[in-house]
Amino acid sequence: MTQRKIALFVTCLVDMMRPRIGFAAIRALEAAGCDVVVPEGQTCCGQPALNSGDTDHAIALAKQTIVALEPYEAVVVPSGSCGGTIRCHYPELFEHDPEWLPRAQAVAAKTWEIMAYLDEQCGWKPEGVQMDAKATYHDSCSGLRELGVKAQPRRLLKPIAGLELTPLAGEETCCGFGGTFCVKYPAISNAIVGEKADAIEATGADLLLAGDLGCLMNMAGKLNRQGSKVRAFHAIELIAGMGDGPAIGEEA
């Protein structure tokens, strides 16, 4: 069987803040039979510019990203929000550009959020992974509503031995990160994440899991400020068997 040659789009936050999410992604994809390449030309998908109304810069970054990702069979992203930008918003950005629109559409059509890709496209499940903990899962908004990521992470977490998944009240409610929103309107963002942190604490879980590093940094940062003992991971880290490493904000 020939291996699928797929591109991993690392996302700028993973690149800078938590590289082990990228390595966990590679590990899981390789276990699922993929030949993973990290294209050199990638940087940021342009989402901060897009959401701020800076369309010219968003287009420049989208073009660069499209060129970097075009040669591969599929593109996999460990983030629903960056994945959603490529899949849902790139075609909108080039709506009136006959040259770039088909290229944007082609890349959009083969772009997947990592857990959706592993579950739906590879039909893969983690094997032999052990993690004795009680975890709760927050459904990050873009993944949930733009890409339909909901059941896939739960199906991938289920085979992990010793892991108990407990529901989070308001698991589909935004955590208040919202990209630049959290720095433009910090007080409102804080009120929203404060409620989220309380809901997480109320589950009695040891671990908080989600599929987007932005949301995770927001929630983990608030939990830590409140002196919480809840540890936060990107779900792919557990799925790839890397849940024994440092959680977000723990020294390696």
Add this chain to the structure above:
Amino acid sequence: MSGAPAEATSFKDRADAALADRILKVAVERTAGTAEAKRAVAVDAFPDFQAARTRAAAIKDHVVAHLGHYLEQFEANATAAGAKVHWARTADEACDIVIALCKAAKAKSVARSKSMLGEEIGLPHALAEAGIGRVETDLAEHIIQLADERPSHIIWPAMHKTREQVSALFKAKHRTPHEEETIAAMAESARRELRTQMLGADVGISGANFLIADTGAICTVTNEGNAELSLVPPRVHIVTAGIEKIVPSMPHAVHMLRMLARSATGAALTQYTTFYTGPKRPGDRDGPEEMHIVLVDNGRTRMREEGLAEMLRCIRCGACMNHCVVFRQIGGHAYGGTYPGPMGAVLTPVLDGLKQSRDLPNACTMNGKCQEVCPVRIPLPTLLRGWREKSWREGLEPQSLRAGLGLWAWVATRPRLYRMGTGLAVRAMRLLGSKGWIRSLPLAGGWTRYRDMPKPAAQTFMDQYRKENGR
């Protein structure tokens, strides 16, 4: 929470005041939380709600695309039924028409049934200026009239007030308030206060939930029967409505009604749903002698031309605000306009100008929940992003943001430079942290005022990956 004029303060100041008001938070949560839960139950019980949403959106899109045709049809049928149709391009024109009609009727007082269009055109203020007394027949609108405030929600104008606050207000302002703080006693006090005034009013003013083109009928929904009470007894009935309220026929109105009530409160239908066609006919025992319908544009045609046609689908159910994380924290007054929440953040820049309201489309996390619950599938996040783009192009966004994003994009479109820059940035950030966390970060004070920032890894992913792969 004060009802001070929104222009006097900035959005951020109003939001800060709302965040500091814990009673407001309790009040908003009680109502919006209940509405959210009830809507979920109602939607689950609705056979193929998603298809019904698609149909509702299609009905509105069809009407908006053929607005002239249906408005003419409506005017012809309403006129044939004995009503007089008036046209207003602006809020001022609309108020002038209503005031002239009130003066022609020699009205000393009007009984008003809550309508957001009335709020939008500033009708309460215009009536006061003209020296015409006003009794609000909607209980919540009566409460905010007593408190001299503006509505904070389109369905529950007084949702920002707790029962305890309302009780105190009644005690201070009603002629014969009850001592008890029970809901029954408070409702009784409002009845005593309002009924005589309602029955004595010369003119009744209402809004319209739907204008039905093929019969010229007006449809209003209330839970208190106050539209009926304010419109049947007075001699003259004036309807003010936005031109987008039109539907082709009764079956369309009924479909929209099913979507409206469930999305707003989770009820299958409102307590009172009334269709009015023309004034009192010969032989009728009750009803107004004259009926006037004022159809208001006030920016709506412009919206259609400027890429906001989808917003004209809005049936004013309030589901978007009930489910909005930002609205749930700051309530409706912080938005500063007539319409709050996500729909208000799209509409306010049309009505008040983008320069004054540029914060509204920005103060949104783009989580998409409003779009998910909208019964007419308005792509609210996309429309909000459109305003952000316009604000950016017009230079209304803060210089610091423009400079920051410009620098980011400049570096990020040069991958080699970007690798060097990010490598340096993570090393610099690590110097600021201890034990895995950064407690204070320059240029990101908004973050670290409330949250810690995890310390980045020693090397970026790209640097580690290249080393591991021997490049």
